[in-house]
Structure formats: structure tokens, C-alpha cells
Amino acid sequence: MSANDRREFLIKLGTGAGVCALAAQGVASLRSLVPNVSYDAPTTVKLGPVADFSDGLKFLADERLFIFRDGNTFHAVSAVCTHLGCTVRAEALSRPETATVGGAPLRLSHQFSCPCHGSHYSGDGTNLSGPAPKPLAWFRLSVATDDGQLVVDLADEVERDFRLTV
Ligand code: FES
Numbered sequence: 001m002s003a004n005d006r007r008e009f010l011i012k013l014g015t016g017a018g019v020c021a022l023a024a025q026g027v028a029s030l031r032s033l034v035p036n037v038s039y040d041a042p043t044t045v046k047l048g049p050v051a052d053f054s055d056g057l058k059f060l061a062d063e064r065l066f067i068f069r070d071g072n073t074f075h076a077v078s079a080v081c082t083h084l085g086c087t088v089r090a091e092a093l094s095r096p097e098t099a100t101v102g103g104a105p106l107r108l109s110h111q112f113s114c115p116c117h118g119s120h121y122s123g124d125g126t127n128l129s130g131p132a133p134k135p136l137a138w139f140r141l142s143v144a145t146d147d148g149q150l151v152v153d154l155a156d157e158v159e160r161d162f163r164l165t166v
Helices: 003-031
Strands: 044-049 056-060 065-070 073-078 089-101 104-113 127-129 138-143 149-158
Touching (some): 056 104, 065 104
Antiparallel strands (some): 044 149, 073 138, 138 149
16 A cells, blocks of 8 residues: 555545544434423323212312312313413302203303403303403313322313213
């Protein structure tokens, strides 16, 4: 191998090593943008033993959720206003009524109002007045198989015909 060939070989070797080092650095930089751990709140939350929920409404501040119980039937309505996300308040109806919601009867004992900009919702979460653009969300409920607690999945919005019967 002549001196020129050796020089050319060493230049190519050096260039290749430089390109490899840059590529490795680029991959490492991109990888650092992706966290190793997710700190997102879990969407499935245990709410407590079914027996802890008496007939009527229970407000869960941490989950911003209303749980309704009528005998053995449960449903969950979000307390997050669909306008800009304030927490709506439940107001007891002077005369509870039974309406057909999602094709099935539902006992309505409350209505909802938003303290921020005055949106009003009926007892099934339907937006009636104010700037709220859509109804309050309903979420899937289930009973945990391991300990019998009521469970909500805050990522699983359901239709208004949803009822959990225990
Ligand atoms: S946030 Fe509820 S009406 Fe605006």
C-alpha cells in the first residue's frame, strides 16, 4: 500500500467514524425527548366499595365526577363543564322525575349549573342554555373483580343508555 493509498484510507476511516459519532449523538438527542416514565394520571380509578354509595348522588371532587345510584343501577356523569372546563354544581330538583334517557328510564334528581359563565344542564347532562356546546360526558363504570370496588374509566366515554347494574 502506497503512502497516498494509506492517507486516503485513513481519511475515509476518519470521515466514517465522524459520521457514525454524529449519528449516535443525533439518536441520543432524539431519545432524550421521549420520557422513560409517564406521569399522566391513570384513567381507571377505584372509587370505593359499592356499599359506600347510597341511593342518589355522590360528588367525587378528585375525579370531578357525579355518581348516581338508583337501587342496583349506577351511572357516572362528568362535572367538567363542556364550555371551558369549570366544575359544574348539582342542584337538587324540587320534584325528582323519571325520564327516558338513551331509551331506558332514568331517575333524575338533580340538574347542573356552571358557576363560571352560567351554562345549565338537565339531570342527564344535556346542555340546555348558556355557552356550553355539548352535554356533560358519561363515563363507563364497572366493579373490580379483585375487591368489589366501583371503578370508573375516565378515558371511556359512553352513550346515555349506559347503566351499570350490580
Ligand atoms: S366554563 Fe362553564 S359555562 Fe363557561
